[in-house]
Amino acid sequence: MEIPNRYKINTSSFQHYWTKGAGVKLLKKLDHTPNLDDAKKLIPYLYAYDESADKLVKQLHQQVGFVKGQQLIKDYLIDHKSVLPPFKYALDSFFKQIDTSPSWLNWDLLEKGIGISQRSGLNGLIVLRDYCLMGGYESAAINKPLIYTGALKKGAVKRLADTVEFWVDIMQNQSLKKDQIGFLKIIETRMIHSYSRINILSKTDWKKDDWGIPLNQWDMLATNLGFSLVFMVGLQHMHFQILPEEITAVLHLWKYIGYLLGISLELLPDTEQEAIQALYYWTMTQKEGDADSKLLANALQQEPLAAYYPTSALGRKMMREIHLYYNYYLLGNYSCQLLGLNKPRFGAIAHLNILKNKIRNSKLMTDKHRHMMIKKGRSEQLEVKRIYLTYNKRENNKNS
Incomplete structure (x- = not known):
């Protein structure tokens, strides 16, 4: 069996996560700590990829x-x-080859997962940016395709605008039906992945012995877990209320999204316990971040300054400080220092939002209140999307 150089037992960033960070609580939900010898069976997925999408891109x-x-x-x-x-x-x-109504799919559960994502409102977008995306840079390997496709030159502003637009669109009610925008966005993203993979392999000096195949199946699973399990961990750290059945709903939602994105069904978890184990196997067999990781982290750190909203320079500096505060609050000092992030100087005002969540979630949420929060949260997310499309993406596209 081929084993790429990227595969090694992590002794820094992710080990810290599981022994001193948020992973400690996750492992307590399992009846044992997963055996890393079992992770070896997943190594072939570092060389597996979405062959049907690659075939379509070529044709x-x-x-x-x-x-x-x-x-x-x-x-x-x-x-x-x-x-x-x-x-x-x-x-x-x-x-x-795509079954849009597979026997395992529960549309009611999926829509419930969308409702929870909508209810997360601005908190959800903060967690995606400052926890999931920034934290993902702690692995050198999964981010190499970004480097090879020139993502640094294109800038974090456009990359973040694209991510916000994608996430908000797929979190629209009924959006994953075949004739809706969410389904289209997922298929378009799947093509982007294949197009990038084909070009990286044919036009660059990509080294399979080091990194496996770009945008391989195991890394795609890790991204899926980042948008589902890790996303919910971040929300809970923000004192956002998530019930056990809601965790199952979000995982089911991302199982279907992952399936549409071309991830092998046998990799996608159904339960929180399966997701935790899958996350443990991937994170604990990853090389720590490298110089490219720090470059990507710095680009995201500086993104508010390069953006076009807020319109004032002072407002953009304040936005940078707020995001840095959330980086440190969600990721912790250890991870932020590994990524080379600056310490926030006056972003602690952001903690008011966390306190507000804590107060709100200390009360039992009725169905009526929950529906109100879903409507409010969705409105917040649509407004952020509007801001990115109006102030950022348009201007950034002029320079791309």
Whole structure:
């Protein structure tokens, strides 16, 4: 069995997470600490990838160009007869492999997961940015595709705007039905992954012996866990109330999203215990962050200064301090120092939001109050998306 150089027992960032950080509480939910010898069975997934999407990209995007290829997918999902052969045949073959109503899918549970994500409001977007995305930079390997596709040159502003737009769109009610925006966004993202992988392997000096395959199945699972399990851990640290059945709902939601993104079903967890074990196996067999990790972390740290909102320079500096405060609050000093993040000087005002959550969640939430919070949270998320699209993405695209 091939074992890439990236595979090693972690003795720094993630070990700290499981022994002194948020992982301690997670492990208590298991009846034992997972045996890392069992993680070896997952090594082949570092070389496994989304072959069906790669095949479509070669038959479609590489023939007509990436932008037109994405448009043809959009046209096909609206009316499959509108796309002419030979591209229609390629699209027919690809979508024939996707079961949009598999026997294991529970739409009510999935929609409940969307409702929880909406209810998280601004807290959810803070956790995604300052905990999930920033914390992901602690692994050198999973971020190498970003380096090889020139993400640093494109800037953190555009990358964050794209992530916010994607997440808010897929968290719309009923959005994962085949004719809705969330489904389209997921398929478009799947194509981006394949297009990037093909170009990295064909046009760069990517070393499989070091990193495995770019955007491989195991790293895709780790990203999925970041948006589901880790996301909920971050919300709970922000004193956001999540009930046990809601944890199952969010995991079910991301199981279907992961399936649509081309992740092997056997990797995707159904229960919190399965998710914790999966996260443990991946994190504890990762090389620690490197110089590229620090570059990516610094780019995200500086993103508020490079953004176009708030419109004043002072407002952008304050926004940077607030995000740094959340970085340290959610990730802890140890991780932030490994990533080379500056310490916040006056961002502690952000703690008022955490105190507000604590007070709010000390009370029993009625169904009526929960529905009100879902509506309020969704409104907050749509406003953040509007801000990114209005002030950031438009200006950043002019420079790309």
